Amino acid sequence: MNTPDDxxxxxxxxxxxxPEEAAAVAAALARDPALAERAALMRRTRHLARxxxxxxxxxxxxxxxxxxxxxxxxxxxRPRPAPPRPAWWQRLREGWASLALPAAVAASVLFGVIGYxxxxxxxxxxxxxxxxxxxxxxxxxxxxxxxxxxxxQAAGTPVAMIASFRDGAGALCRDFxxxxxxxxxxxxxxxxxxxxxxxxxxxSVAAEAGGGYAPAGAASALDAYLASIGxxxxxDAEAERAALATR
Amino acid sequence: MPEDRGTALVEALPRLRRYALTLCRDADTADELVQEACAxxxxxxxxxxxxxxxxxxxxxxxxxxxxxxxxxxxxxxVMDIDEMIAPPAIGGEDERVDARRTxxxxxxxxxxxPDAQRELMLLVCVEELSYKxxxxxxxxxxxxxxxxxxxxxxxxxxxxxxxxxxxxGARA
Numbered sequence: 001m002n003t004p005d006d007x008x009x010x011x012x013x014x015x016x017x018x019p020e021e022a023a024a025v026a027a028a029l030a031r032d033p034a035l036a037e038r039a040a041l042m043r044r045t046r047h048l049a050r051x052x053x054x055x056x057x058x059x060x061x062x063x064x065x066x067x068x069x070x071x072x073x074x075x076x077x078r079p080r081p082a083p084p085r086p087a088w089w090q091r092l093r094e095g096w097a098s099l100a101l102p103a104a105v106a107a108s109v110l111f112g113v114i115g116y117x118x119x120x121x122x123x124x125x126x127x128x129x130x131x132x133x134x135x136x137x138x139x140x141x142x143x144x145x146x147x148x149x150x151x152x153q154a155a156g157t158p159v160a161m162i163a164s165f166r167d168g169a170g171a172l173c174r175d176f177x178x179x180x181x182x183x184x185x186x187x188x189x190x191x192x193x194x195x196x197x198x199x200x201x202x203x204s205v206a207a208e209a210g211g212g213y214a215p216a217g218a219a220s221a222l223d224a225y226l227a228s229i230g231x232x233x234x235x236d237a238e239a240e241r242a243a244l245a246t247r
Numbered sequence: 248m249p250e251d252r253g254t255a256l257v258e259a260l261p262r263l264r265r266y267a268l269t270l271c272r273d274a275d276t277a278d279e280l281v282q283e284a285c286a287x288x289x290x291x292x293x294x295x296x297x298x299x300x301x302x303x304x305x306x307x308x309x310x311x312x313x314x315x316x317x318x319x320x321x322x323x324x325v326m327d328i329d330e331m332i333a334p335p336a337i338g339g340e341d342e343r344v345d346a347r348r349t350x351x352x353x354x355x356x357x358x359x360x361p362d363a364q365r366e367l368m369l370l371v372c373v374e375e376l377s378y379k380x381x382x383x384x385x386x387x388x389x390x391x392x393x394x395x396x397x398x399x400x401x402x403x404x405x406x407x408x409x410x411x412x413x414x415x416g417a418r419a
Contacts, residue, residue: 006397007390014371016378041410045400046372048409049357052350053373056268057261065278066260069285073253076289 004028004035006042013042135190135198143174143190143198148240151179164240167191168230172243173201175222187222201229255300256285262374266305269369270312272358280315284308302376305384349407356406363387364399371396 004012004025011017012025029036135143138155146152151160158179167173173191188203202225235243256263263284267277284307294303357365363385370381371392378396382389404410 006401007393010397010400011378011393041404042397042400044409045353045403048350048353048407049368049372049400049403052354052357053265053369055350055354056265059261059264061260061264062278065264065282066257068282069256069260070253072286072289073256076253 003032006038009035009039010042013039014046131200131203133200134193135200139190140196140198143176143192144196144244147237147244148174148234154178162187163234164243165226165231165234166243173229173231174198175226189222189225201225252289256288256304259301259304262301263304263308266369266374267308267312269365270309270362280308280311283311287311301374302380302384305370305374309384349409352407353403353409356403359406360399360402364395364402367392367396368399368403372400 008017008021008025012022012029015022017025025039029039134140136155139159142152142154142159142161146159146161148161148163151158153159158181160177160179162175162177164172164174171191171193173189175187175189177185177187179185184205186203186205189201190198191201193199202222204221260281263281264277267280267284268274271277271280284304287307288304291307357368360368366385367381370376370384371378376384378389378392381396382392385392387395401410
C-alpha cells in the first residue's frame with residue numbers, strides 16, 4: 001500500500017479499519033517510525049480529549065435546569081401510546097377505567113402476589129390473584145363464563161370482563177379488572193391452561209398518585225405485555241362464546 | 248415497556264450540556280438549548296427504542312442550535328467556558344499536576360478549534376460515535392467527517408504541544 005494518509009492513520013488508531021486495511025497500515029507503521037508516531041498522536045488526542053472533556057460532566061447541573069426538566073417530565077402524566085397499541089383495546093378499556101380511575105393515577109406492575117385478598121376473611125385463604133398461579137375458583141368460574149363487557153362479583157369483589165383474545169401460542173386469554181371498593185383497581189390477564197383452570201399472567205395495580213412523579217401508566221404496561229405475548233385482535237362476542245364453550 | 252423519557256433526560260443532562268456547550272460555547276445559551284431540547288423530546292411521539300437515546304437527543308439539540316443561528320445570524324457569541332469546567336483536582340505529585348496541565352492545554356486547544364472540528368472531536372473522541380453516526384448526525388459525508396476529524400486532532404496535538412519532536416509533513 002502507499003503511505004497511509006492522516007485519515008487512514010486516524011481510522012487505524014480508532015480501530016475503525018477493516019482487518020485487511022489495518023494490517024497494511026500496521027506494516028507501513030512498522031517500516032516508518034514517524035508514521036507510527038503520528039498514529040500514536042491520533043490515539044493520544046482521543047484519550048486526552050476524552051479525559052479533558054469528561055471533567056465537564058462533573059460540573060453540577062444548575063438546579064433550575066434540572067427542576068425545569070423534571071417538572072416538564074412530571075407534567076407529561078399521560079404516557080404517549082406505544083406504537084403497537086391497538087386502538088380497539090383502548091376503547092374496550094375506557095368504559096371500565098372511567099368507573100374507577102381518578103384523573104391522575106400512578107400504576108405499578110406487580111410481578112408477585114397482589115397484596116390484597118378478595119372476599120376472604122383476613123388471615124385465611126390464598127390470595128385471589130397471584131402471578132403464575134391458578135386463579136381462585138370463584139374467579140375462574142367467572143373467567144369461564146362471563147362475557148366481555150359484563151361485570152359480576154367474585155367472592156364479593158366486582159370483576160369486570162374486558163376482552164378475550166388468543167395469545168401467540170393459541171391459548172384463550174382474558175383481560176379483566178378487579179374493582180374492589182377498599183383497594184386499588186387491578187387490571188389483569190389470565191389464560192386458560194386446562195378446562196376450568198386459569199393462570200394469572202399479568203397484573204397491574206392502579207393507585208392514586210401520592211403527588212410527585214408518576215411512572216408510566218398501567219395501561220401502557222399492559223399494552224406492552226399484550227404485545228409481548230402476541231395478542232392480536234380481541235375475539236368478537238360470538239367467537240368468545242364459542243371459545244369459552246370449548247373445553 | 249416504553250422508555251421513561253423523563254428519567255432518561257434528567258440522567259443525560261450533563262452530557263447534553265456538554266454537547267450544547269461544544270456547539271454554542273456559552274454556558275447560559277447551552278442551558279437554554281438543553282431545556283428547550285428536553286421540552287421537544289417530551290412532546291415528541293413515541294420513537295423506535297432501538298435508536299440510541301443520546302444520539303436522538305443530540306439531533307434535537309443540534310437542530311435547535313442551528314435554527315437559532317439561522318434566525319439570529321449570531322451577533323458574536325460570548326465565550327464562557329471556564330464556568331462549566333470543574334475545578335482541577337488538587338494533585339500533590341508532580342506527575343498529577345503535569346497530567347492536569349496537559350488536560351487543561353488539550354481543553355484550551357479544543358476550545359480553539361473551528362466549530363465543525365470541535366463538534367466532531369466531541370462526538371467521536373469523547374461521545375464515541377462512529378464516523379458514520381457522526382456523519383449522519385451532522386449531515387456531512389463520512390469522508391468529510393474523517394478528514395475534518397483528523398485535522399482537528401492534529402491541530403489539538405499541535406496547540407497543546409503534544410507533538411514536540413514530530414517530524415512535520417508525514418502526510419501522504
